[in-house]
Amino acid sequence: MDRETPRRIVIGITGASGAPYAMRTMELLAEAGVEIHLTVTKLGRRLLADELGLKTLDLDALTAGHGDRVVLHNDSDLGATIASGSFLHQGMIIVPCSGNTVGAIASGITNTLVQRAAAVTLKERRRLILAHRETPLSHIDILNLGKLSEAGAIFAPLSPGFYLQPRTVEDLVDFMAGKLLDLVGVEHNLETRWDEHVSDKQAGTT
Numbered sequence: 430m431d432r433e434t435p436r437r438i439v440i441g442i443t444g445a446s447g448a449p450y451a452m453r454t455m456e457l458l459a460e461a462g463v464e465i466h467l468t469v470t471k472l473g474r475r476l477l478a479d480e481l482g483l484k485t486l487d488l489d490a491l492t493a494g495h496g497d498r499v500v501l502h503n504d505s506d507l508g509a510t511i512a513s514g515s516f517l518h519q520g521m522i523i524v525p526c527s528g529n530t531v532g533a534i535a536s537g538i539t540n541t542l543v544q545r546a547a548a549v550t551l552k553e554r555r556r557l558i559l560a561h562r563e564t565p566l567s568h569i570d571i572l573n574l575g576k577l578s579e580a581g582a583i584f585a586p587l588s589p590g591f592y593l594q595p596r597t598v599e600d601l602v603d604f605m606a607g608k609l610l611d612l613v614g615v616e617h618n619l620e621t622r623w624d625e626h627v628s629d630k631q632a633g634t635t
Contacts, residue, residue, distance in 0.1 A: 437464045438613055439511050439521035441543035444472025447525030447562040447587050448480035452491050453606040454524055459495035461615050466511050468502040468542045504542045511546045520556035520613035521546060528563045528570050535573035551580050558612050562587040
């Protein structure tokens with residue numbers, strides 16, 4: 430699909446720390462006019478409450494007022510549309526993605542909708558982005574990530590770079606949110622790419 434085609438992206442939120450990354454990614458997708466299909470695990474809901482103060486799933490708060498662009502799916506509903514391979518979309522991002530979620534998907538276990546939608550994304554050969562945040566990694570984590578990489582998933586650890594000289598936490602969050610959008614082919618206006626950084630430096634020396 431070209432970048433002008435209306436698109437759907439599936440978002441899964443799990444219980445690893447990193448709620449601001451999830452919120453910013455959803456804000457940017459909504460601003461780009463993407464139809465977001467969201468599912469949040471039980472621990473993901475707790476994460477949103479603990480780190481963002483969201484006691485309920487406030488879709489407007491998660492998308493800077495664009496809640497109408499989000500379709501919310503109950504994570505216990507394994508019969509939801511996003512659990513079917515016939516549901517067409519341009520990629521799934523799990524952000525943040527816990528080690529437990531990685532292990533479940535790598536083992537072929539689908540006890541939650543996040544896990545089921547991810548497994549279906551892999552079997553349909555669509556893009557699955559795992560924005561893993563936990564550190565350090567155990568050997569089991571490494572083996573699970575390797576298995577998923579062999580199956581076609583993309584491992585995108587939430588480890589922002591510093592070459593753009595970030596000054597705020599928001600700068601760090603934007604770095605990773607921009608990277609996640611790049612991985613599913615959604616345009617954004619964040620100056621988070623290395624080529625832009627190099628161009629700016631060269632422009633300043635000429």
